[in-house]
Amino acid sequence: MTDFTRLPDLASRALGGAVVAANDEFFAARENLVLPEPAVERTEFGHKGKEYDGWETRRRRTPGHDWAIVRLGAPGIVGGIVVDTAFFSGNYPPHASLDGAAIEGHCSVDELTKADWQPLLALHDLAGNTHNHFPVFSDRRVTHVRLNIHPDGGVARLRVHGTALPDPRxxxxxxxxxxxxxxxxxxxxxxxxxxxxxxxxxxxxxxxxxxxxxxxxxxxxxxxxxxxxxxxxxxxxxxxxxxxxxxxxxxxxxxxxxxxxxxxxxxxxxxxxxxxxxxxxxxxxxxxxxxxxxxxxxxxxxxxxxxxxxxxTPAGRAALGRRWFDALPDVQALEVLGSVGVPPQEAGRLVGARPLGADLPPQVARLLDGPA
The missing domain is CATH 2.60.120.260 (Galactose-binding domain-like)
Known part of the structure; x- marks a missing residue:
């Protein structure tokens, strides 16, 4: 599929996505980022200034950049993103990047900020009041993404288009x-x-x-x-x-x-x-x-x-299990193998040998190919 926007939006609130953390949301709430409906123009002013249908941080007066973490409604492989700056014209971020992480289980926000974040999209220029489209070239399954805006500003919507990949367990x-x-x-x-x-x-x-x-x-x-x-x-x-x-x-x-x-x-x-x-x-x-x-x-x-x-079917379950395991980032793959009792040294060898063949320890065969 060449047009990645035809793929589902894995971050959409309609699919269960949520913005679970942001370092700042002074002017507009982070939750707006994943609303399924398009952003609308607002003309009213509140106690903190003009209101926007999006996520907006204050003007940064210190080094660094702002960020927001999104838990995907359906974990999967990201094919492209849209950073929509609709109606943000004098206050949009000039640059943005995206990171991904694969989390095993349900972690706290504090644990999430310390996760093994890997780059999905390098720093790119943004235009204001525009749907900024960026293809993502990754073969790893992620459960969360982190949008980084440099240095500050407002983003109306974040669309994370990709292919959902369920956990066979x-x-x-x-x-x-x-x-x-x-x-x-x-x-x-x-x-x-x-x-x-x-x-x-x-x-x-x-x-x-x-x-x-x-x-x-x-x-x-x-x-x-x-x-x-x-x-x-x-x-x-x-x-x-x-x-x-x-x-x-x-x-x-x-x-x-x-x-x-x-x-x-x-x-x-x-x-x-x-x-x-x-x-x-x-x-x-x-x-x-x-x-x-x-x-x-x-x-x-x-x-x-x-x-x-x-x-x-047995063939379908095995194909799904191996596709899922091959797409796991190394850290999560090691955690998964550890959860079924594979010693760390053997787990490291198996992760490094992906894709795996048919000669596997019984607990790994059950994990990848399903119950006998």
Whole structure:
């Protein structure tokens, strides 16, 4: 994917992202950085001066720079960032950089500031009142990012676009949504997205309005609309949910779901009638493993959510586990191996030998390839 902005915003509050710390937020609150909606212009003045829809620090009178730390809603591999300085014209930072860290577990803010931060984006110039786009070239999975602004100023929004990469240890706990954005699902193709983005189909939670789903333009031909989703890993879907909530006069009349995987293309749900404003659930029995699905809606219309509950196949779980482990920064990879009882010297050897082969200690094989 060449346009990194087509990748999900891993930092968005809509995905569970949060600004957990900042060294200064005198003029405008740090939490605004990850709000999903675009920044708006404000004209009012408060006790501290003109108000802005963003994060703004005071004028720095000492050496150094300001920073804000964001916990990603979905840990993953960053493909690019947007530093949006909308409406900050005389008070934007002239330069910015970005660091990433991979944290094991749930740490305090104090522990987070002492984490092993690694550069994701070197210091770059910024323009005011502009969406500043920067590709990021990294193959490491991160759980947090730190935006550094030099020396001070205001930023409206930070978008951290990338590919979610779930922790396979959580996947092993039970059935999960193979299509969910937060689990690594990704929209790879769509026929039409005139009114609503297809990525919202696999967003967390329930839609709160028609605007939080996928909706196509009205068709005037004999074809139909569709969307394709790459799953978190190859898996067996056992429960399908097609949610048309809030779509009353514009829900599809019927829909079908087709999967593709090692067995080729397979029908998962035949063309089935849908109702407006309804969460439809279908139990799928005897379905083979698939790693992609195509949802066809007839002839057009809107859908709030697509859920594909199931379990990874053995091959899918192993591929996910190894992709996850290979993407861990060295420090977290050592912590992970230590948590399953691998001695430090052996852990160091394994981390340095990535990608690993098939001859592994039993506890490492279970970690990477899943329970036998």
């Amino acid at each position: 959580l996947v092993d706990a039970g059935p999960f949504d193979l299509a969910a954005l937060e689990n690594g699902g990704l929209v790879t193709g769509v026929s039409n997205e005139f009114y609503g983005r297809p990525s919202q189909l696999i967003a967390p939670g329930l839609a709160r309005s028609m605007g939080e789903g996928w909706e196509t333009a009205r068709r005037r031909d004999s074809a139909n609309d569709w969307v394709e989703v790459q799953l978190a890993c190859e898996g067996v879907v056992t429960l399908l949910e097609l949610d048309t909530s809030y779509f009353l006069g514009n829900a599809p009349g019927t829909a079908a779901l087709t999967g593709s995987g090692p067995a080729g293309e397979v029908p998962l749900l035949p063309r089935t009638r849908l109702q407006p404003d309804t969460r439809h659930r279908f139990v799928l029995e005897g379905a083979p493993g698939v790693d992609r699905v195509r949802l066809d809606v007839y002839p057009d219309g809107g859908m709030a959510r697509l859920r594909l509950w199931g379990r990874p």
